[in-house]
Amino acid sequence: MPLAPQDSGMSISESQMSIPGMSTIDPSLRSTPSLLVGLKRGICRRCPACGQGALFRGYLAVLPACSVCGNDNEQYPSDDFAPYVTIFLVLHLVMPLFIYADRTWEMSVWFEAAVAIPIFIVITLAVLPFAKGSVIGFAWAFGVTRKTNQD
Numbered sequence: 001m002p003l004a005p006q007d008s009g010m011s012i013s014e015s016q017m018s019i020p021g022m023s024t025i026d027p028s029l030r031s032t033p034s035l036l037v038g039l040k041r042g043i044c045r046r047c048p049a050c051g052q053g054a055l056f057r058g059y060l061a062v063l064p065a066c067s068v069c070g071n072d073n074e075q076y077p078s079d080d081f082a083p084y085v086t087i088f089l090v091l092h093l094v095m096p097l098f099i100y101a102d103r104t105w106e107m108s109v110w111f112e113a114a115v116a117i118p119i120f121i122v123i124t125l126a127v128l129p130f131a132k133g134s135v136i137g138f139a140w141a142f143g144v145t146r147k148t149n150q151d
């Protein structure tokens with residue numbers, strides 16, 4: 001017996017949905033995934049799909065759905081890779097400066113530690129949200145999601 005087309009149950013058009021308390025969601029604003037676009041939007045802490053909606057709520061919490069295009073930004077894994085990218089960047093950018101300072105001024109180890117550790121902590125915490133955004137943009141560009149075939 002052939003199946004009759006089923007009503008999806010949606011009473012609003014697919015191109016525009018409205019969620020109470022949120023702006024109008026327009027999935028047509030989503031762009032085609034691209035690495036440079038994803039990285040740029042992620043570093044700017046914007047939704048990688050549209051570039052307009054905020055990616056984070058607060059410091060590092062990813063918003064479940066973009067308020068502009070409705071893209072599910074929680075589906076992109078960024079658990080351990082964002083801290084790895086952050087540590088990689090901070091160590092490679094800041095460590096040469098500390099090595100240079102160590103060779104130039106010959107400070108005591110305790111003074112170097114007292115200066116270097118807080119600087120590393122502050123810079124790492126400052127870079128982490130941007131690294132997490134870029135990792136989410138990277139995952140968006142390559143279609144890497146948490147979803148499995150069973151979902």
Ligand SMILES: [Zn+2]
Nearest residue numbers: 047050066069
């Ligand atoms: Zn969006």
